[in-house]
Amino acid sequence: MRRRLDFLLYFGAAALSASALGGARQTGNATAEAPVENYAVVHIYPHDPGAFTQGLLYSDGYLYESTGLVGQSSLRKVELESGRVLQKIDVPSPYFAEGLAGWRNRFVQLTWVSHVGFLYDRSTFRKQSEFHYSGEGWGLTHDGRHLIMSNGSDTLRFLNAGTFRTVRRLQVSDGGRPVSNLNELEYINGEIFANVWQTDSIARISPETGRVNAWIDLTGLLAASDCTPGTDVLNGIAYDAKNDRLFVTGKRWPKLFEIKVVKSR
Numbered sequence: 444m445r446r447r448l449d450f451l452l453y454f455g456a457a458a459l460s461a462s463a464l465g466g467a468r469q470t471g472n473a474t475a476e477a478p479v480e481n482y483a484v485v486h487i488y489p490h491d492p493g494a495f496t497q498g499l500l501y502s503d504g505y506l507y508e509s510t511g512l513v514g515q516s517s518l519r520k521v522e523l524e525s526g527r528v529l530q531k532i533d534v535p536s537p538y539f540a541e542g543l544a545g546w547r548n549r550f551v552q553l554t555w556v557s558h559v560g561f562l563y564d565r566s567t568f569r570k571q572s573e574f575h576y577s578g579e580g581w582g583l584t585h586d587g588r589h590l591i592m593s594n595g596s597d598t599l600r601f602l603n604a605g606t607f608r609t610v611r612r613l614q615v616s617d618g619g620r621p622v623s624n625l626n627e628l629e630y631i632n633g634e635i636f637a638n639v640w641q642t643d644s645i646a647r648i649s650p651e652t653g654r655v656n657a658w659i660d661l662t663g664l665l666a667a668s669d670c671t672p673g674t675d676v677l678n679g680i681a682y683d684a685k686n687d688r689l690f691v692t693g694k695r696w697p698k699l700f701e702i703k704v705v706k707s708r
């Protein structure tokens with residue numbers, strides 16, 4: 444009886460210990476959790492506090508932004524320094540615009556639950572055509588070969604940019620556990636950066652394995668004094684590859700930040 448009690452105590456303690464550790468830091472790289480990186484603000488720019496940011500990218504000296512909500516959705520060209528909207532096309536009801544990517548001479552814009560994407564002329568914003576996909580549309584970017592799309596789950600889809608067919612699925616995980624709520628995306632130097640909905644974190648994802656290489660913790664980026672009842676979550680990542688500038692903002696944030704990632708010690 445005593446032996447049985449020892450057995451139970453031993454395994455009870457082991458289970459508690461694993462639980463306290465999150466059950467993930469125990470064996471090898473496959474289950475090791477990614478390091479957390481911090482940030483430094485390089486520059487602060489104005490951002491339209493009415494823009495419910497769902498897609499963001501930088502191209503040829505300008506920001507391009509897709510904003511959501513039914514009746515408020517749009518595609519915009521934005522001047523970085525002033526936050527001024529230089530060009531805009533409204534996306535009519537009932538569509539809720541989502542992710543945005545530039546592909547050759549077009550912009551590709553997703554919608555949340557309408558299963559339809561829009562193709563626009565890159566300079567005139569004239570809508571050229573539509574395409575269809577299954578499931579929800581959240582974030583969008585590309586790696587130069589394929590469009591990469593999120594849908595709020597832990598799985599990214601790689602799409603043929605001509606046919607919009609899914610050619611590959613990538614399940615994203617950290618510490619052996621799935622990372623869901625993947626939202627706005629940006630492909631940067633061989634990694635997929637992803638906002639995780641309702642968090643202040645950006646995941647840096649390996650496109651090959653789906654593992655999170657590192658987390659960028661952006662807690663405190665938007666000061667409490669800049670928040671209003673309408674201020675929503677961190678969302679929106681853009682990258683100026685030529686000048687190595689990383690931009691982030693959020694839904695209805697009054698500011699857009701250029702940041703540098705600071706590696707944790």
Ligand SMILES: [Ca+2]
Nearest residue numbers: 499628629680
């Ligand atoms: Ca982006």
